[in-house]
Amino acid sequence: MNREARVAHSRKSNSDLLAHYTQMQRVRTFEDRVGELYLRGGSAGSMLHLSIGEESAAVGVSAAMRAGDTFTTHHRGHGIFLARGADPNRMMAEIGGKETGYCRGKGGSMHIADMSLGHLGANAIVGGGIPAVVGAAMVAKRRKTGAVSIAFFGDGAMQQGILYESMNMAALWDLPAVFVCINNQWGMGTRIDQATKATRLHERAKVFGLNAETVDGLDVLDVAEAAARIVDGARTGTPGFLAVDCYRFFGHGRKDKSPYRSPEEEAEGRAKDPVLYARQMLRDSGMPLTELDAIDAEISAEMDATIDFTMQSAEPANDTMFRDVFAPDQPEPEPVRTRLDRVLARE
Numbered sequence: 001m002n003r004e005a006r007v008a009h010s011r012k013s014n015s016d017l018l019a020h021y022t023q024m025q026r027v028r029t030f031e032d033r034v035g036e037l038y039l040r041g042g043s044a045g046s047m048l049h050l051s052i053g054e055e056s057a058a059v060g061v062s063a064a065m066r067a068g069d070t071f072t073t074h075h076r077g078h079g080i081f082l083a084r085g086a087d088p089n090r091m092m093a094e095i096g097g098k099e100t101g102y103c104r105g106k107g108g109s110m111h112i113a114d115m116s117l118g119h120l121g122a123n124a125i126v127g128g129g130i131p132a133v134v135g136a137a138m139v140a141k142r143r144k145t146g147a148v149s150i151a152f153f154g155d156g157a158m159q160q161g162i163l164y165e166s167m168n169m170a171a172l173w174d175l176p177a178v179f180v181c182i183n184n185q186w187g188m189g190t191r192i193d194q195a196t197k198a199t200r201l202h203e204r205a206k207v208f209g210l211n212a213e214t215v216d217g218l219d220v221l222d223v224a225e226a227a228a229r230i231v232d233g234a235r236t237g238t239p240g241f242l243a244v245d246c247y248r249f250f251g252h253g254r255k256d257k258s259p260y261r262s263p264e265e266e267a268e269g270r271a272k273d274p275v276l277y278a279r280q281m282l283r284d285s286g287m288p289l290t291e292l293d294a295i296d297a298e299i300s301a302e303m304d305a306t307i308d309f310t311m312q313s314a315e316p317a318n319d320t321m322f323r324d325v326f327a328p329d330q331p332e333p334e335p336v337r338t339r340l341d342r343v344l345a346r347e
């Protein structure tokens with residue numbers, strides 16, 4: 001779309017754009033504060049994967065989802081969960097390993113889950129969260145709930161066999177499942193074209209019989225439109241695949257300074273900023289700067305509070321170590337100390 005058409009477009013869908021902008025800015029600011037928590041020594045574990053640069057994928061796809069839809073994410077899933085309505089305080093506390101977190105501090109950044117919001121779990125294994133949505137979609141179909149289940153993953157998972165087993169079953173059984181590849185161009189230090197010859201990712205899904213598209217993640221409205229086509233298609237029986245092209249602005253994890261990328265490449269990648277792009281569209285369509293600044297300030301205060309909430313929250317007590325980590329009907333195992341004492345007593 002040319003610039004004039006984009007402005008007209010954004011005017012038409014101005015309220016959507018404002019809502020998307022607000023959500024994307026919340027995601028970005030939250031991720032920024034996650035970095036701050038890490039610097040303060042408040043994060044549990046050292047691996048924090050920030051989704052800065054990928055906000056339009058989380059927000060655009062989420063806009064096509066409904067309450068009752070389920071999803072899984074990869075290790076870079078903070079933004080997706082926030083876009084699905086997560087409480088940022090409980091998320092930050094989880095990242096900080098605190099009792100007040102979504103999983104009482106036992107999941108951490110890479111294993112957050114919350115059934116009430118349809119989050120079937122983040123997963124640190126590349127591709128690990130994908131097959132669960134096939135099961136969830138099968139349940140939705142059999143129970144006729146009308147829900148769709150969506151797997152979010154990175155381009156690294158495009159080389160994992162489980163994706164192809166999952167897409168095949170979803171297509172074969174006409175399941176309401178969607179596979180969303182957030183293609184940020186890099187899998188740790190490996191660029192997508194160093195990992196595969198077949199870089200037109202959606203073509204692979206088409207072969208299995210899925211509705212499949214690639215969308216540029218720069219304009220969140222484009223992502224939302226493409227996602228609506230794909231998700232609506234899944235809801236009516238044809239599973240889908242959507243690749244969202246974007247750029248991972250920073251290193252793989254919080255500590256990675258990405259020495260494998262040139263400064264020129266990073267500058268070019270970061271210029272494709274979906275948050276700034278949406279902000280500019282809003283400005284072009286007449287929204288005063290003061291209004292946008294007021295939204296940003298409110299978000300900033302909301303996300304600042306997550307750090308205080310986390311720092312002030314208690315850590316889970318040691319004797320709850322095994323609680324909440326097994327299925328609800330499983331008896332809680334004895335704490336490891338008791339077991340160890342018994343073993344030692346036998347010797």
Ligand SMILES: Cc1ncc(C[n+]2csc(CCOP(=O)(O)OP(=O)(O)O)c2C)c(N)n1
Nearest residue numbers: 076124125126154155156157184186187188
């Ligand atoms: C099966 C498996 N292999 C390797 C790893 C190590 N690993 C963690 S993240 C990652 C890169 C993932 O890249 P991508 O899927 O593109 O997601 P991104 O980090 O770019 O969001 C790798 C190789 C892993 N966690 N699981």
